[in-house]
Amino acid sequence: MSIAIKVAIGLPVALFSSGFILTMVWIQYQKQRMLWDESWIISYKRIIFGRTGLLGLGSTMSLQRIRSNSTNSQTTEVTVCTGVNTSFRQDFIQPGLYDGRTVAVKHIQNKHFTLCKTIRKEVKEVRLLDHPNLCKFIGGSIEVPYVSIITEYCPKGSLSDVLLNEDIPINWGFRLSFATDIARGMSYLHQHKMFHGRLHSRNCVIDDRWVCKISDYGLTVFRREDFEATSNGFNCGNVNRLYCAPEVVLGSSPNMTGAADVYSYSIILVEIATRSDLISHQAEGVRVDIAWRPPLPEVKAGKADTDCPSQEDYCELIKKCWNHNVTTRPTFEQVKKNLDKMNPHKVSPVDMMMNLMEKYSKHLEAIVAERTQDLLQEKQKTDRLLYSMLPKPVADDLRQGRTSEAQSYSNATVYFSDIVGFTQLSGASTPHQVVDFLNQLYTSFDDIIDNYDVYKVETIGDAYMVVSGVPQQNGINHAGEIASMALDLVSVCHTFKIPHKPNTQLQIRAGIHSGPVVAGVVGTKMPRYCLFGDTVNTASRMESTSEALKIQVSGATANLLHTLKGYILTCRGTFNVKGKGDMTTWWLEAKRDDFTDPLLNTSASSGFPVSVSD
Ligand SMILES: Nc1nc2c(ncn2[C@@H]2O[C@H](COP(=O)(O)OP(=O)(O)OP(=O)(O)O)[C@@H](O)[C@H]2O)c(=O)[nH]1
Numbered sequence: 001m002s003i004a005i006k007v008a009i010g011l012p013v014a015l016f017s018s019g020f021i022l023t024m025v026w027i028q029y030q031k032q033r034m035l036w037d038e039s040w041i042i043s044y045k046r047i048i049f050g051r052t053g054l055l056g057l058g059s060t061m062s063l064q065r066i067r068s069n070s071t072n073s074q075t076t077e078v079t080v081c082t083g084v085n086t087s088f089r090q091d092f093i094q095p096g097l098y099d100g101r102t103v104a105v106k107h108i109q110n111k112h113f114t115l116c117k118t119i120r121k122e123v124k125e126v127r128l129l130d131h132p133n134l135c136k137f138i139g140g141s142i143e144v145p146y147v148s149i150i151t152e153y154c155p156k157g158s159l160s161d162v163l164l165n166e167d168i169p170i171n172w173g174f175r176l177s178f179a180t181d182i183a184r185g186m187s188y189l190h191q192h193k194m195f196h197g198r199l200h201s202r203n204c205v206i207d208d209r210w211v212c213k214i215s216d217y218g219l220t221v222f223r224r225e226d227f228e229a230t231s232n233g234f235n236c237g238n239v240n241r242l243y244c245a246p247e248v249v250l251g252s253s254p255n256m257t258g259a260a261d262v263y264s265y266s267i268i269l270v271e272i273a274t275r276s277d278l279i280s281h282q283a284e285g286v287r288v289d290i291a292w293r294p295p296l297p298e299v300k301a302g303k304a305d306t307d308c309p310s311q312e313d314y315c316e317l318i319k320k321c322w323n324h325n326v327t328t329r330p331t332f333e334q335v336k337k338n339l340d341k342m343n344p345h346k347v348s349p350v351d352m353m354m355n356l357m358e359k360y361s362k363h364l365e366a367i368v369a370e371r372t373q374d375l376l377q378e379k380q381k382t383d384r385l386l387y388s389m390l391p392k393p394v395a396d397d398l399r400q401g402r403t404s405e406a407q408s409y410s411n412a413t414v415y416f417s418d419i420v421g422f423t424q425l426s427g428a429s430t431p432h433q434v435v436d437f438l439n440q441l442y443t444s445f446d447d448i449i450d451n452y453d454v455y456k457v458e459t460i461g462d463a464y465m466v467v468s469g470v471p472q473q474n475g476i477n478h479a480g481e482i483a484s485m486a487l488d489l490v491s492v493c494h495t496f497k498i499p500h501k502p503n504t505q506l507q508i509r510a511g512i513h514s515g516p517v518v519a520g521v522v523g524t525k526m527p528r529y530c531l532f533g534d535t536v537n538t539a540s541r542m543e544s545t546s547e548a549l550k551i552q553v554s555g556a557t558a559n560l561l562h563t564l565k566g567y568i569l570t571c572r573g574t575f576n577v578k579g580k581g582d583m584t585t586w587w588l589e590a591k592r593d594d595f596t597d598p599l600l601n602t603s604a605s606s607g608f609p610v611s612v613s614d
């Protein structure tokens, strides 16, 4: 073989071998570099506590939960170089601000800490992990007594916090999403040959997008505290016994196995379905009974959001996961497939949130519409009440905060009526009977006056006062409106039965006068619309000097009725009215059908001609 051939074969082989060796050396170097890399070590002083301004849904609960296995809690005040006075709490996870982001700081109670090769290896392992369902490791503080593990902070708290908070509605879409998230995270961990060993619902945390992430995985030696020096995970004698697989309790298997994690997961599935606090509910005795399992959840299968889409499959999955026979427990990969089958149209939590919000906003809109309708009805009721107490324009003015000015009217007609012998009648009746009687009478009067363009001013005891032409002016029609109304009111008296004296004939005395009036609201408390002026006094005199079941009309009103035509009036004559002097007044008898002038038609009425004047 010539030298050239030897070189031609040997050179590529040599090059390849040296390349291979170099690559191997490079990989080894990288591995070692990662192992000895200390960029993950965080100076505790650089974490700012108490300024995070966070506290999401579950955080208050989470962050104040005293660790159940912590026997003593100690608080040491330290002033960090940032100038923020913080307190080092060793008994729970604290949120803090590190490098501009919010982090969860889990304190490890250790009096001594050595950054040994095992811990370096553990850190290297968790640093290489990256999955959306794993709570990201950020770094660690190794300064005693501030030894802590710093991880991504999930503002909604732990899965347990969320499930036990009754104020958070969680439909089955969310529940299956949580279950799938945990299975995904765990599957990823197991693929990387890492077992959790302390999987429970408090070690699953919920981020701001409602994604469930697994926390407190790996770093077994790093997180080992002084008091649990011998433990390498669950302390099965404590509250977490519930999550311990039977083989772990019996000591026949280490707790760091995939099957043990699957067992723990089955308990989380029960918690997700029942939303109950299994730890508090477990009886003392069950902690030692390895055959004990929480009761299977009664999940409703159905189409509603609140129902499980596949009840039987869900319970079947739980049973498989807590099987005594370790080998028949599914892997998380299989669990994921099972869950996907149960929930084929999996929607992301954000979309579910959006759907929920849309649903709530629609529901809210419906409620608002309903309440608006109620409000409208209430307003109508108060309006009706207000308008029954004050004329509408006046009431509207008052409602707008405007004070309604008194207004003068050049001509209006005022009606007064009074019950004849009321004092005697009420003396012989109980107050209840009197009120009942007046109420019935004036209710029927109120119904009648609704047919006319008149405004009822008030009832004063047994007196009834009505005006027309105020506050709505109506030319000279006011006289006709009042006259027609007065005739109706008197005629109703003929048929009206006094409830407690059916055999007594009700008699009213009525009087009418027309003239100028001033009208306005008096007072701010219980405001009343009042009429003032001589016209009111004269109308009252017309009533007081009238006779039973008769309507006495002044000359001024009679003149207007004459102009309006259609009323039969007979002259009562002239007599002295107290405070008014001599007055000629008229009896309003009836309405005429043929509209002939009543004052000129002497034969039809009283038989003698009459002139109209005050
Ligand atoms: N809001 C919020 N709470 C958290 C976070 N991580 C943990 N927690 C809560 O802090 C509480 C205390 O956590 P840990 O000290 O890890 O105790 P634990 O989870 O009960 O038990 P182990 O982890 O098994 O020791 C837990 O109940 C969690 O609910 C987080 O990222 N955000």
Ligand SMILES: [Mg+2]
Binding pocket: 202, 203, 215, 216
């Ligand atoms: Mg935890």
